Amino acid sequence: MGKLGPLWSFLVFVFIFTQKARVNGSTNSAGNDNVMGVIGAIVDNSSRIGKEESVAIKMALEDFYVKFNQSLVLHIRDSQRQPIQAALEAKDLINTQQVQAILGPQTWEETSLVADIGSETGTPILSFADTTPKWAPERWPFLLQASPNEFKQMKAVAAIVESWEWRRVTVIYEDRDSSAFRVLPHLSNALREVGAEISQLVALPPFASSSLSKDLERLKEGQCRVFVVHLSLSLTERLFEMAKRKKMMEKDYVWITTDPITSLVHAMNASTISNMQGIVGVKSYFRENGGCFQNFHHRFRKRFSSEHPEEDNHEPDIFALTAYDAAWTVAMAMRESKKVSHLLLEKVVHSDFHGLGGKVEFIDNKLVPVNIFQIVNVMGKSYRELGFWSDGQGFSENLNENAAYNSSMRVLGQVFWPGGPWYTPSGWTLPIRSNPLRIGVPVGSLFKEYVSVKNDQSESNISFTGFAIDVFKETLEQLPFYLPYKFFPFNGTYNDLVEQIHLKIFDAVVGDVTIVARRYQHAEFAHPYTESGLVMIVPVISKTSNRAWLFMKPFTMAMWILTAVINLYNGFVIWLLERNNCPELKGSVLNQMGMLIWLALNTLFSINGGRLHSNLSRMTMVVWLFVALIIMQTYTANLTSMLTVQNLGPTVTDVEALKSSNAIIGHCTGSFLSKYLVDVLHFNANNIKNFTSIEAFAQALETQEIAAAFLEVPLANLFLAKYCKGFTIAGPTYKVGGFGFAFPKGSPLVSSITEALLKVSESGQLRELENIMIAAAKCEDVEPDKETPSLSPNSFLVLFILSGGTSTVALLVYIFCLDKSMLRRKIMWRLMKAAMRHWRCQKQRFSRKVSNVAESACNSPNTFDPQNRV
Known part of the structure; x- marks a missing residue:
C-alpha cells in the first residue's frame, strides 16, 4: 500500500478542493492560548460506537486540562465507515491541521489506509480496530492498536459451547469486515481444543436483505442450531429481526454473540431487544465500582444525552472507555515528548497505568489483551449478567478473592434460552423428509x-x-x-x-x-461394527508329509512309556516263571537280561504259547496277548488316519520371514494398508502389489506371484470362507481400526x-x-481341518490294569508255591540231620559196649565162651 502514496495524495488534493467535508471542525478543549499540541480523531459518527468514542475523547482532553492546566486542540473527522474517506481525512488532519497523533478509526479496512499515511509522515496512529495482524508493526511502525483484541474472547465462546456439549457451530460474520478473517482462525482453534468445530461459515453482505433471507432459510434447513454471530450493530438488528420472522428464535436454537454486539445491547431499542430474547453474549469486562468510573459515568450520561438526543440509552460502554484511555495516553505522551514524533511514539508505547477500561500497557504495539469477560443473557427489556469467564480459570459467579471457578458454564445458573427458560437446546435438529441425510x-x-x-x-x-x-x-x-x-x-x-x-x-x-x-x-466415526485387526493370509502345505518321527504320533509319550513298562514287567514275570524249566534262560547276567528283553518283545509279536511250561506263564501270556492285540490294532488305525487325513500348515509363519526373503506381498487397491505395510511393518514399497478383486488375490497366492496377502480381519474371514481349501491365517493380528460409519466432525x-x-x-x-453373510460364502465341499489326536494311557487304563494285575497274581502265586517247596525241603533236611545224629549216637554206644566186653573177657579165666556171644 506504500506504493499507492501518490494516488492517495491525488485523491486528497481532489477531495480538499472539491468537498472540504467536516463534521465537528476544530475543537479547543480548553478555550485558551495555552495549547500543548493538536490531536486528530477519525470516527464513524453515524454509529453508536463512533458517538461514544467522540464524546469520551472530548471528556478525556477536558479532564487533562483540569488536571495539568494544559490544553490540546482536537479535530474530529467522520469516516462514514468508508476506508477512502478515512484516508482522506487522515491526510487533511496531518497536512492541514498539523496533528501530532490520530485516534481511530474503528475498522481494520480504514486503519490500514490511515496507517500508510501515518507511517509516511511519522504520525502515531492509535487504532480502535479490534484486531491487528502480527506483521503490522514491521510495516507500519507508527501504528498502535489502542483497543484490546478479540482473540481471547473466542476462548470464552468455545468454553460456552463445551459447557453444553455442542459439537458443531455455524459462524455468521459480515462480508466486508476483513478483521473477521483474523478472528475466525482463533475461534476455530479454540473450538477444536474443546472437541467442537465450525460446520459452516456464513458471510452476510452489509445491505442486501434478500440475501440475508436466503441465507437464514438455508441455515434453517440444515441440522446445526448453534450460531455464533460476529457482526456490526446495524446488521445484527436486521439479522435477528429476520431470524424471529423465520421462527429461528425458538426452541432448539442457540445464539451466541461476540463483544462488538454484546457490549452494545444496552443501546439497542426495545424492538431489537424483543427479537434477541434468549441469546447468550460475551462482553468485555470493566470495573464499575471505582470512584473515577462513577464520576465519568455521571458526566458521560449528561453530555451524551445533550450531544445525541436521538439515542434512547446514554450509558457508556467499553468503546467509550477505550477511547477515553487512548486520548489520555496520547495527551500524557505529548506532555512529556514536547511534540517530537519519535519521542511521542516512544512515550505512548511505554505507557503503563490503570485507565477506566483496565490496564493500559502496550506489547508489540498492541494494548494488552483482556483476560476477563462477562457472560450475559438477553431477557425481558435488557439483559441479565450470568457471571464471568477468566482465561485459564473458567466460569465464576463473581470475581472476589473467594470466587469458585468451574470449566462449565452450568455453574452460573439457569439460562433463558430461545423458546423458554427450562429447556436446554440440543444444538442440532434431525433431518426432515424433504431433506434426508x-x-x-x-x-x-x-x-x-x-x-x-x-x-x-x-x-x-x-x-x-x-x-x-x-x-x-x-x-x-x-x-x-x-x-x-x-x-x-x-x-x-x-x-x-x-x-x-x-x-x-x-x-x-x-x-x-x-x-x-x-x-x-475430515470426519468422525461411530463405534466399529466389525472386529478390528490386520492379518496375513498365506497358502498352506501338508504338515505330516516327510516327518521322520511320524510313527510316534499315534501315542502320547506317556502311552509309549507305560506300554514299555508293562511289556518289560510281563517279560520279567514270564522269565522268572520259566527259567527253572528252560536251560536257555540261565547263564550269565548279560545273557539273562537279553533273554528277558526278548521275552518282553516276543509276547507282543508271538501268539505261540506251546513252549511255555508253567500254567502261570500261559495265563500271563494270554492276557497280555489280548491287550497287545488291541493296542497294535489301535496304533495301526490311528497312524493310518494321520497319514490319510490331510494336515495342513502355513507356508510362511511370520512377517520377518517375508522381509528376509524379499518376498512380494499384496493388499487391496485403495486401502490404507500400503502406508501401514511400509511405515509400520517396514516392507519394501517395491515388493507390494495392489489387487482389485478377491479372485485375483486367490490366483496370485496359488501361482506364488505373491507370498502373502494382508487383509483386515472381517475381510480375511470372508476370504477364507470362500477359499478354505488352500489358504490360512499366519502370524499375529496387528491392531488397526475396524469398519465404521462416518459422520461430520462434531x-x-x-x-x-x-x-x-x-x-x-x-x-x-x-x-x-x-x-448369514459367512454362510452364504461357505466352502461346503471341504470339511474343516481337524488333526487326529494322539492316544493317551487313559484310553487303555482298564487293559493295562488287567494285564498288570494278571502278571502280578501269577508272580504272587509263584512266590507262594516257591515258599512252600522250600519249607518242605527244610523239614526233610532237619529230619535227615536228626536221623544222622541218632545213627551216630547209636554207633558210638555200640562201639563202647564192644570195647567193654572185650576188656572183661581178658580178665576172666575163660577167655572164650562160644555160648556167651553178644
Missing part, C-alpha cells in the same frame, strides 16, 4: 458381501445391499427417533469418500470403511448411532447378520 456408499468394494451397488441402467433403480447396509438399517431401527436418509453411490478411493463429508457433499458414509487416524481430519448423530449400534450388537442381531 445424504449417505455416500463406496462402489468399488472388493467384497460385495459387505457392500454391493448395482445400477439397473438408471439412477432411480440403483440397489444397495450387503452386510454394512443391513447393519446400518438395523441400527436405525434402534434409534428413538425417525432418521430419513438416501444412499448415493461414490466411485473413488475410500479417503476421497470420507473427505466428501468435510466438503459437505455427503452427510454420512456407510460401507466397509476402515477407521484410521488420518480420516479423522455431529450429534455419532453418539446416538453408537448407542443404537451397541444395542444391535448386544441383542445378537449383529452376530446373526455376520453368520
